[in-house]
Amino acid sequence: MPAPTLEQLAPDGHDLADDPYPLYAALRAKAPVHRILVPGSGECWLVVTRDAARAALTDPRLRNDIRHSSSWQTDGGHALGHNMLQSDPPHHTRLRRLVAAHFTPARIAALRPRIEAIACELLAALPRHSTVDLVSRYALPLPVTVICDLLGVPDADRTAFHTWSNELVMPTSPEAAASAATALTAHLSEPTHREAGTLLSDLAGMTDLTPEERLGMAFLILVAGHETTVNLISATVHSLLVHPDQFDLLRAEPDLTGAAVEESLRFNSPVHATAFRFAAEPVNLAGTDIEAGDAVQVSLAAASRDPLHFPDPDRFDIQRQKTQGHLGFGHGLHHCLGAPLARLEAEIAVRLLLEQRPTLAMPKDAEPSQLTWRTSTLLRGLAELPVYQA
Numbered sequence: 264m265p266a267p268t269l270e271q272l273a274p275d276g277h278d279l280a281d282d283p284y285p286l287y288a289a290l291r292a293k294a295p296v297h298r299i300l301v302p303g304s305g306e307c308w309l310v311v312t313r314d315a316a317r318a319a320l321t322d323p324r325l326r327n328d329i330r331h332s333s334s335w336q337t338d339g340g341h342a343l344g345h346n347m348l349q350s351d352p353p354h355h356t357r358l359r360r361l362v363a364a365h366f367t368p369a370r371i372a373a374l375r376p377r378i379e380a381i382a383c384e385l386l387a388a389l390p391r392h393s394t395v396d397l398v399s400r401y402a403l404p405l406p407v408t409v410i411c412d413l414l415g416v417p418d419a420d421r422t423a424f425h426t427w428s429n430e431l432v433m434p435t436s437p438e439a440a441a442s443a444a445t446a447l448t449a450h451l452s453e454p455t456h457r458e459a460g461t462l463l464s465d466l467a468g469m470t471d472l473t474p475e476e477r478l479g480m481a482f483l484i485l486v487a488g489h490e491t492t493v494n495l496i497s498a499t500v501h502s503l504l505v506h507p508d509q510f511d512l513l514r515a516e517p518d519l520t521g522a523a524v525e526e527s528l529r530f531n532s533p534v535h536a537t538a539f540r541f542a543a544e545p546v547n548l549a550g551t552d553i554e555a556g557d558a559v560q561v562s563l564a565a566a567s568r569d570p571l572h573f574p575d576p577d578r579f580d581i582q583r584q585k586t587q588g589h590l591g592f593g594h595g596l597h598h599c600l601g602a603p604l605a606r607l608e609a610e611i612a613v614r615l616l617l618e619q620r621p622t623l624a625m626p627k628d629a630e631p632s633q634l635t636w637r638t639s640t641l642l643r644g645l646a647e648l649p650v651y652q653a
Contacts, residue, residue, distance in 0.1 A: 266298040266306045280636045280643070283535075284577060287311055287565035295549035301640060303437075305334060307539060307558035308551065313590065315549035316566035320537070320594040324546050325559055326351045327597065331541035333556025345479035348487075348538055352596065359600060361469055362480060365413065365462055371603045374409070378608055381408050382615045394626050397648040401616070402496040403489075406608055410488035414481065415461025420450060428486040433639040451481045484601070492605045494533030494644030495524070496612045501648055502527055503613075504624065505631045506579045513581060514621060520614045523581040524606060528591030530579050532564040535643040537593060563590040564643070624653040 273279050273286045290297055295315035300306050310319050319325055328351050329335050347358045364370070385401050403425070411421045427443040434440035451463075452474075462484060466477045503510040503523065513519050539558045546553045553559065567589040568576040592599035599605070616623065625631070626649055635646040 266300045268300045268302060269309075272299070280638045281632065281634075283564065283643075284568060287562065287568065288577075291565060291569060294551070296551040296553075301560070304539070304640065305558065307560050308548070308553055309536075310548070310559065310561045311565035312549070313566040313569040313572045313588070316561045316563070316590055317594055319540070319548055319559060319561050320590075320597070322546065322548070324543050325540040326543045327355070327538065327540055329539075329541065331543045331556065332539075332558060333541075333554075345473070345475040346483040347480070347600070348483055348597065349479075355596065357471070358476065358480065361471060362462065362466075362484070363600065365465070366600050366604065368603060371607055374413075374604070375607065375611065377412065378405070378409055378611050379615065381405055382612055383619075386615060386619045389620070391620075391652045394629075394649050394651045397500060397650045398493065398497050398645055399647065402500070402612065402648070403493045405496065405612055406489040406492035406605075409604070409608060410485060413462055413488070414485060415463040416485070424450070424485060425489070428482075428490060432486055432490050432642055433637050447482060447485075448478060451478050451485075487599070488601055488604070490642060490644075491533045491599075492608050494642060495527065495605060495609045497645045497648050498531040498533060499524055499527035499609060499613055500616065500623075500650075501631075501634075501645060502530060502579045504650070509579055509581050514617060517614060517617065519581050520617075521606070521610050522583075524609045524613060525589070526579060526581050526583055527609075529567045529573065529583075529589035531643075532567055532589075532591045533644055534591065534593070534599075534641060535562070535564045535638070536641055537561040537563065537597075538641060560640075561590075563593065566590045620650075620652050622653040623650050625649060626651055 269279055269283070269286060272290070277285070279286065290309075290311045295310065295312040297309045297311065298306060299309045310316050327349050329349060347355055350358060382401075382405055385404055389395055389400055407421060407425050411424065416424055424447070427447040430439050430443035431447070434443075463481060466472065466481055469477065472480065503513060509523070513523055537560060539560055542553050542555050542557045542559065544555050548559070567573070570576050572588055573583075592602040592605075629649045634648065637644055637646045
């Protein structure tokens with residue numbers, strides 16, 4: 264008998280995209296690990312408690328390389344899969360070390376003036392007395408511009424790059440995803456001139472990388488470098504708008520902006536779940552026997568609302584005493600390399616938005632329950648967020 268999907272486990276009529284957290288709470292109450300069916304990918308073990316999640320994310324027997332999967336036959340020849348996310352030590356260690364210099368605290372801190380300038384330019388273009396979509400007009404173009412600056416993507420290519428990466432992480436169809444992969448591969452492979460000091464120029468000169476690894480690295484940084492941050496910025500603003508007491512508190516104490524972003528990472532994880540990991544040998548995880556070759560996925564969103572670690576976990580509280588320990592950026596060897604950049608972008612985006620649009624609100628006819636949440640196996644974020652200056 265096949266395992267159930269999450270949709271089948273949810274109560275009749277419940278929209279998982281809109282609010283998956285009641286189902287996660289029900290699953291946590293039953294067991295730390297559950298067998299489920301992921302449409303299009305097959306069956307896997309889903310980890311939903313924080314302790315089991317941290318154990319899974321640090322267990323060397325659970326590998327990211329798909330060749331450990333019992334169902335693996337071929338990678339289809341896609342060079343985009345040759346990246347840090349889908350590799351294990353020592354291969355992963357070598358790849359991460361080659362680009363780590365671009366993500367040091369000092370390098371990220373130096374980006375602050377440029378990020379602030381981009382945010383201010385976008386805010387200046389927002390009309391003050393009409394409704395606008397904050398996702399397409401602010402939360403999206405800010406991180407797209409920053410990551411394209413970092414990579415060295417030409418201005419003329421940036422819209423197309425976002426369209427392709429968005430299709431790859433939240434595909435509308437298998438055919439559209441395959442077409443996006445082909446187009447992105449072709450553009451990243453072009454031997455065009457790149458500005459010195461950018462990631463693409465550095466990658467082009469790295470003799471330690473194969474052409475496939477170079478392409479996979481560029482793809483991963485491009486996609487991970489903005490898709491998650493778009494979701495983080497929009498989800499943080501959304502949470503503030505639907506929790507007016509917290510919005511009022513933040514307006515009164517702007518120094519809490521960093522804490523608000525951190526609570527948003529816990530409360531509405533932009534990376535909803537990890538990529539699949541595969542048991543290289545039999546593993547007992549939190550009392551569940553997992554066979555060699557089985558797929559395992561960690562629900563970062565479920566783990567970050569575990570009441571054993573976060574009291575009253577379904578409450579959005581920017582003064583929460585214990586936000587440390589959430590898994591919004593993962594844990595262990597694959598902890599997000601770009602986490603400091605995402606945090607900085609979100610903190611700047613939210614702080615400047617509140618400074619320049621202090622009476623921001625959602626239109627009265629835009630009920631929070633009517634908003635559309637885009638979901639995929641890995642990500643969850645708002646398709647749009649209508650706002651206006653009250």
